[in-house]
Structures are given as C-alpha cells and as structure tokens.
Amino acid sequence: MSRKLKYLERAFLFVILTIVSQVGGLVYLLSLFLSKRIKYQFFGKGILMFSTLYILSTFLIVPIIAPLFGREKIKNKSHLQPANYLSIVLNRNYVTPETNVFLQNISNHLAQANSNVQARYLDACFPFFKGFPLLPHLSHKDGCKIDFSLVYEDEDGRIVNKGKSRSGYGIFEDAKNDEFNQCKDCLQKGYFQYDYPKYLTLGKVNSELKFSKKGTKELIDAIVSQKALCKMFIEPHLKQRMKLSDSRIRFHGCGAVRHDDHIHVQIN
C-alpha cells in the first residue's frame, strides 16, 4: 500500500471511530504509536493492541475522567437498564449528574408502582466536551438528552423488556388508518431524511413482539411525573393513541427524524 493511501485509511478510521465512540479515534492513534514501539511481530498485533486499549479506556479510564467534564455514567437500577450494550461499549451512556438524578427518579417511580416496565435507555451523550454531537442525534451534546425504547408485549399481552431491533432504533410503530400519518406528511413535503432511522436497525429481532400501548404509557407517565423534564418527542399518532396531554410532549418537526421507534427526552 502506498504511503499516501495508508495515511488516508488511518485518517478515515480515526474519523469513524471518533464519530461512533468519541474516544475510539484517539485510542486508535495511541495503539498505532505503541504497536510501532513493540518490536515483536505477530498476526493481529494492531487489532489486539487497539482492543485492549479501547476496553481499558471505556471501562476504567473514561468513567474516572468524565466527571471533570461534568458527565457521569448512567447508574443502572432495577427499573432503569440499557436497551442494549452498544450504547455502553460506545461510550454513549453519559449524562450530567442532574440527568442521572432525573433517571433514578423515573426508575424509583416505576419500582414504587410495582410496574413490570423497565425504562430501557438507548443513546444518551458522550463523556467529554459540551457541544460534541453524538451522531446521528444532533441535539445529544450537553448531557441532558436521552432516548428510551418503546415498550413491547408478547402475544399474551405480557410486558417484555426487549426491543425489536438490535440497535433499538428503526422498527416503527406506524400510524393506523384512522390516525394522522405525520411520517407520510413530512415525506410528501420533501423531508426525505424523516424515515432514515430505518437504516439503523443493525438487524431485526423478536418479530413476535407487539407495541404495548399500556406499557409505553406507564413509562411515559413515569417520565412526565418528573418536574425536571423539559421536552419529550414522540410521533403525534402515538401521542394521540395513548391520549397524552402533557404540554411538554411535543412534535419535533419534519426537519428531524420520525419518533415512533423511540422516545426522546430532555431536561434542558
């Protein structure tokens, strides 16, 4: 490989790893530097070096440094769990201490109500730098934004704390025929990006599960019971179906993406 091509490949990997996990790009550069200094050659040396450093950084170093930037890891509880481990492995589970309290209170609310519903979170924010966006969510950049999975149930109507896609995004609970179809409306107006989350599933799972109107409403009631909540975004037909009237539950606009695969919540 020519030297130019090699540098281009490295730059590309640095950018991708930074976009995906914030610290991945830096860890990659460090692993290149250290690999060069270890004279002993063996197959997979670079990948082993990167993986070891990445795991050390993500699980040991980043959680210690993040508080200096006003962020901390989400503290899981009985009724507050990650929807999948991708957000944790990719450092997408950091929030401000105030947001963490808000999340703990949501969990407590569900626990006190003896609910079978777990608040299953998806992407929150990165550990470092206010203003550093967590793509593809442009607003998740201040430690005060977080997404939750919708709630699903099995064929017998029992709440199942699982999702319908590997990433937690991209499987939609579409508008029924008698409901206003916001997605169709936005697409017709030319907002072609509106249903782009369909490309983010990383694979469909648990196809037998159905959207739980009761379970999702329980989760939303627990969230809106918190004074700290500033805004919640959910697709208008779901707001209508669950008869939600809290003024903080809003439509995000056609310039965003559809929110009938997840719930966006923010305290700022």
Ligand SMILES: [Zn+2]
């Ligand atoms: Zn969001």
